[in-house]
Amino acid sequence: MIKDSGMARYALWRLAGLIPTLLIMITVAFFLMRVAPGGPFDSEKLLPPDIEANLNARYHMDEPLLQQYFRYLSQVAVLDFGPSIQYKDWTVNELIGQGMRVSLTIGLAAMVLAFVFGTLLGITAALRKNTRVDYSLMGVAMLGISVPNFVIAPVLILLLAVYAGWLPAGGWDWGIASMVLPVVTLSLPVTAYIARLTRGSMIEVMHSNFIRSARAKGLPESLVIRRHALRPALLPVISFLGPATAGMISGSVVIERVFSIPGLGSYFVQGALNRDYTLVMGVVIFYGVLIITLNFIVDMIYAWLDPKVRYDAKS
Amino acid sequence: MVKMQNWSMKSGMYNSVILLRQCVMPTILFMLLGACGDDYREKLAGRGSHARPVELILNEDGRPVPSVLAEQQELNRDNGEEPQTLDPHLAEGLPSAHILRDLFEGLTAESSEGRIVPGAAIRWNISRDGKTYTFYLRRDALWSNGDPVTAEDFVFGLQRSADPATASKYAQILLPILNAAEVLAGDLPPSELGVFAMDEFTLQISMRDPTPYFLALLSHSSTFPVHRDSVEEHGSAFSRPGNLVSNGAYVLSEWVIRSRVTLVKNQNYWDADNVILEKVNYFQFEDQSTALKRFRAGKLHWTAGVPNNQFKWLQKHYPDELVISPWLGSYFFGFNLEREPFIENPGLRMALILALDRDLLTEKVTQFGELPSYTLVPPGIMDYVSPVPEWAEWTQAEREAEAKRLYAEAGYSEDNPLQFEIRYTAGVNNKKMALAASSLWKQVLGVQSTLLNEEYKVFLQNRERKILTQVFQAGWISDYADPYSFLNLFRTGHGRNDYGYTNSLYDALLDEVAAERIPSRRRRLMYETERLLLADLPFIPLYTYVTKRMVNPRLKGWQSNVMDHHYSKDMYFLKAASDEAPAVLEEIEISETGSEETTTTILLEEIDARGEGDETLLIEQTSQPAEPAGDPETVDPEQELPLEEKESVDPGEIKPPEAGTDDETVLEDSIE
Numbered sequence: 002m003i004k005d006s007g008m009a010r011y012a013l014w015r016l017a018g019l020i021p022t023l024l025i026m027i028t029v030a031f032f033l034m035r036v037a038p039g040g041p042f043d044s045e046k047l048l049p050p051d052i053e054a055n056l057n058a059r060y061h062m063d064e065p066l067l068q069q070y071f072r073y074l075s076q077v078a079v080l081d082f083g084p085s086i087q088y089k090d091w092t093v094n095e096l097i098g099q100g101m102r103v104s105l106t107i108g109l110a111a112m113v114l115a116f117v118f119g120t121l122l123g124i125t126a127a128l129r130k131n132t133r134v135d136y137s138l139m140g141v142a143m144l145g146i147s148v149p150n151f152v153i154a155p156v157l158i159l160l161l162a163v164y165a166g167w168l169p170a171g172g173w174d175w176g177i178a179s180m181v182l183p184v185v186t187l188s189l190p191v192t193a194y195i196a197r198l199t200r201g202s203m204i205e206v207m208h209s210n211f212i213r214s215a216r217a218k219g220l221p222e223s224l225v226i227r228r229h230a231l232r233p234a235l236l237p238v239i240s241f242l243g244p245a246t247a248g249m250i251s252g253s254v255v256i257e258r259v260f261s262i263p264g265l266g267s268y269f270v271q272g273a274l275n276r277d278y279t280l281v282m283g284v285v286i287f288y289g290v291l292i293i294t295l296n297f298i299v300d301m302i303y304a305w306l307d308p309k310v311r312y313d314a315k316s
Numbered sequence: 317m318v319k320m321q322n323w324s325m326k327s328g329m330y331n332s333v334i335l336l337r338q339c340v341m342p343t344i345l346f347m348l349l350g351a352c353g354d355d356y357r358e359k360l361a362g363r364g365s366h367a368r369p370v371e372l373i374l375n376e377d378g379r380p381v382p383s384v385l386a387e388q389q390e391l392n393r394d395n396g397e398e399p400q401t402l403d404p405h406l407a408e409g410l411p412s413a414h415i416l417r418d419l420f421e422g423l424t425a426e427s428s429e430g431r432i433v434p435g436a437a438i439r440w441n442i443s444r445d446g447k448t449y450t451f452y453l454r455r456d457a458l459w460s461n462g463d464p465v466t467a468e469d470f471v472f473g474l475q476r477s478a479d480p481a482t483a484s485k486y487a488q489i490l491l492p493i494l495n496a497a498e499v500l501a502g503d504l505p506p507s508e509l510g511v512f513a514m515d516e517f518t519l520q521i522s523m524r525d526p527t528p529y530f531l532a533l534l535s536h537s538s539t540f541p542v543h544r545d546s547v548e549e550h551g552s553a554f555s556r557p558g559n560l561v562s563n564g565a566y567v568l569s570e571w572v573i574r575s576r577v578t579l580v581k582n583q584n585y586w587d588a589d590n591v592i593l594e595k596v597n598y599f600q601f602e603d604q605s606t607a608l609k610r611f612r613a614g615k616l617h618w619t620a621g622v623p624n625n626q627f628k629w630l631q632k633h634y635p636d637e638l639v640i641s642p643w644l645g646s647y648f649f650g651f652n653l654e655r656e657p658f659i660e661n662p663g664l665r666m667a668l669i670l671a672l673d674r675d676l677l678t679e680k681v682t683q684f685g686e687l688p689s690y691t692l693v694p695p696g697i698m699d700y701v702s703p704v705p706e707w708a709e710w711t712q713a714e715r716e717a718e719a720k721r722l723y724a725e726a727g728y729s730e731d732n733p734l735q736f737e738i739r740y741t742a743g744v745n746n747k748k749m750a751l752a753a754s755s756l757w758k759q760v761l762g763v764q765s766t767l768l769n770e771e772y773k774v775f776l777q778n779r780e781r782k783i784l785t786q787v788f789q790a791g792w793i794s795d796y797a798d799p800y801s802f803l804n805l806f807r808t809g810h811g812r813n814d815y816g817y818t819n820s821l822y823d824a825l826l827d828e829v830a831a832e833r834i835p836s837r838r839r840r841l842m843y844e845t846e847r848l849l850l851a852d853l854p855f856i857p858l859y860t861y862v863t864k865r866m867v868n869p870r871l872k873g874w875q876s877n878v879m880d881h882h883y884s885k886d887m888y889f890l891k892a893a894s895d896e897a898p899a900v901l902e903e904i905e906i907s908e909t910g911s912e913e914t915t916t917t918i919l920l921e922e923i924d925a926r927g928e929g930d931e932t933l934l935i936e937q938t939s940q941p942a943e944p945a946g947d948p949e950t951v952d953p954e955q956e957l958p959l960e961e962k963e964s965v966d967p968g969e970i971k972p973p974e975a976g977t978d979d980e981t982v983l984e985d986s987i988e
Contacts, residue, residue: 037773038773038774038777039772039773039774039776039777040773042485043773043776043777044776045776045791045792045812046812048485048488048811049488049491049497049500049811051480051497051500051501051502052483052484052485052487052488052500054480054501055480055481055482055483055484055487055500055502056483056485058480058483059481059483084552087400088398088400088401088573089400089401089403089406090401090402090403090552090553090555090556091573095573096573099573099574100574171606171609171610172610173575258602258603258606259603259606261601261602261603261606263572263573263574263575267602274771274772274773276773
């Protein structure tokens with residue numbers, strides 16, 4: 002009972018911090034975007050002043066900046082991100098919704114893959130510490146972290162799509178075959194990173210006193226690991242999961258481009274380059290909420306795994 | 317707290333691998349390049365080409381006889397980037413323009429070779445003073461929902477396009493029409509626009525100025541009619557599938573954002589009997605290598621471009637598919653005439669102009685058959701020939717000798733070299749041109765130029781402000797085939813006159829051109845105007861753009877034209893010459909060069925972003941097709957690149973893999 006109310010209070014305390022964080026983020030992004038040189042309507046082609054005035058009026062860009070800011074805030078309050086300046090036939094909500102479905106699918110699949118394989122590899126390496134298994138696994142993991150995905154992606158395409166012909170070389174049709182390569186490519190560095198993280202913390206945990214006690218009381222090694230070592234060993238991995246998942250869901254520009262996938266990532270980059278204010282703001286807010294939410298979830302899991310966090314919050 | 321620690325752990329770890337990454341990256345790259353060696357390419361080459369078509373037989377109307385046509389008439393067109401909109405009055409950019417030409421029909425249209433032909437109007441009269449156009453519409457033209465296309469639809473369309481509430485970026489196309497400027501400024505209501513329906517099928521347009529190219533403007537999407545009822549019913553959503561009612565050869569059937577726009581034949585189109593393609597899929601590819609892979613797999617019939625650096629390879633293996641033709645655009649460098657060292661220094665400007673070997677630049681740098689240019693207006697505009705400056709006839713050795721003389725005369729020497737900055741923006745060709753020009757200037761004159769790569773919008777702003785620029789990349793691709801479009805760029809006070817060029821005689825000549833109605837007199841005036849400009853040397857002509865794409869050899873009915881406008885309604889597929897069905901290649905035959913190219917491009921950008929010019933050069937060289945050792949006098953600019961040039965990269969710059977990966981991206985907005 003006491004434990005539950007502690008958790009609930011902790012959750013509320015964390016949630017209350019969400020609003021100001023978002024507000025600061027929106028404010029900074031909004032004004033930074035406007036400070037950037039050039040505007041959405043600047044191009045090599047001359048715009049007569051009257052036409053530019055009409056365009057500014059249509060997107061309320063003729064108003065004082067503060068007024069625009071408050072207008073935007075009131076829109077965001079009702080979850081209306083407005084029309085995209087670049088993709089005129091769609092609202093930012095529609096564009097993000099469409100891109101999110103794709104990015105979410107790939108990102109979550111890659112995350113699950115990375116988590117499962119990463120922890121398995123890490124634990125294996127930790128338990129065979131300083132053996133050939135450990136060295137080769139960690140060597141491969143180091144390579145996985147070091148080699149950027151714009152190198153891995155074409156190599157995988159070359160091997161699996163071009164030479165072997167097992168998978169399509171790109172494109173997106175919601176079929177499993179078209180997802181394999183992007184998901185694997187996206188998950189590889191994270192898998193490697195999780196493996197290293199797990200190995201490190203597992204080794205540390207295995208040296209701690211409570212493990213020694215567990216062993217001393219005669220528990221078989223497998224039980225020591227499952228019941229006592231696993232939970233604390235996964236703590237750093239869990240806290241890494243939040244930002245990592247957000248990073249994966251938010252889409253990878255490189256992956257999207259190489260595999261020709263209509264995800265969220267390129268909206269961010271293209272939006273910024275085109276000075277598509279509404280689209281960039283929408284994506285920023287979406288990412289912000291995503292990261293904050295994921296961190297919140299991670300903290301909850303963390304609190305559940307590690308009672309110390311809860312007690313700290315309470316005091 | 318815990319979380320923060322982990323973040324710093326993570327970044328620490330990443331830092332520690334940067335070194336490794338830098339070593340691994342080039343290694344992997346070269347492994348890759350090695351992996352797709354010539355053996356595999358040659359193995360592929362035989363199977364890589366597309367099926368030959370049967371011989372084309374035309375009937376007396378110039379249409380293909382049915383027996384030569386393929387059974388399946390579905391075209392997959394690569395359309396480059398995502399179209400910004402399918403609302404004809406808001407449209408800008410090439411992707412929208414291509415699709416809208418299929419969906420809608422203006423008063424005039426274009427034939428496959430780019431001539432202006434009757435569209436929704438079957439004929440027209442132009443008054444003697446050139447200020448009143450009367451259009452007689454087809455009586456059999458229908459909207460895709462069966463409603464007749466009337467003069468009122470055009471009145472509504474033009475008024476909507478000019479209405480300030482529509483906020484059309486391209487409404488300037490309408491400016492020659494009477495009262496258009498006042499309507500756009502909000503001083504007059506849209507109903508005052510000089511457009512009038514005399515009866516159901518007769519439309520009168522009153523002009524502010526006689527505009528000889530006005531008929532060409534009427535095939536531009538900002539003058540298209542729209543279906544009033546559906547616009548009023550659906551508002552801004554009227555251009556979505558299911559809502560869009562159009563009067564062209566095709567109707568919108570599907571739109572998957574950033575994947576595909578599908579059009580199907582409009583059965584109500586007045587000329588539907590002659591429209592052969594039943595279905596057109598416009599695909600979006602941000603990466604030209606990916607598009608090329610799809611093309612080689614037989615899944616695309618028409619690409620928006622081809623990857624840079626693959627010219628020789630494509631020319632060798634796909635001679636029938638690779639189509640290159642001149643485009644109505646000029647690429648040049650501008651001088652800022654308001655800043656030292658170029659103020660009042662025509663001799664120095666001339667020295668820089670002469671020192672560049674344009675044949676070398678187009679052969680070795682741009683490589684796609686771009687035409688060396690000595691003037692502003694590109695060739696290909698009907699009846700107009702630019703004045704060619706005298707030095708264009710000289711040999712390059714003569715030009716260089718004169719350049720050296722002028723350079724010395726301007727007071728510069730080896731001990732006192734000229735120093736200036738060259739500004740350019742993203743795009744593989746832009747960078748290569750800037751590098752090559754810089755190295756040629758250094759080699760011929762000993763000039764020390766600094767290269768500055770700027771993000772597009774920053775670049776445009778710097779150009780416009782004329783405070784920082786000295787020499788900068790520039791170019792123009794015209795919306796309509798008229799030299800005036802190019803010449804007007806240098807008018808005093810023109811918004812894109814980033815050169816600070818001002819000459820009252822030039823402005824007066826431009827005014828005369830604008831008012832002149834007799835074509836031969838107007839041409840002569842434009843010739844004089846351009847000659848004056850070329851004598852004043854505010855820019856460095858470099859080359860004329862070309863369009864470059866892959867086209868399936870079975871696709872016929874289209875022709876290369878300088879506007880690069882291609883209507884799907886003109887196209888059709890011929891049967892394959894052999895009995896078997898057209899070979900759709902398996903996935904295994906997809907190009908390996910594509911992936912290699914992708915790596916190279918992204919790698920270049922990565923290195924570029926770190927500002928390591930030397931490495932860039934190294935890798936660019938590897939991605940160049942090998943050149944046969946030619947004339948010892950000719951210097952490969954890639955090998956003469958001054959290594960000490962520093963590349964300054966805007967710190968705030970985000971370097972994405974570029975959409976379009978082409979120099980044309982710079983000009984995307986100046987097109988259509």
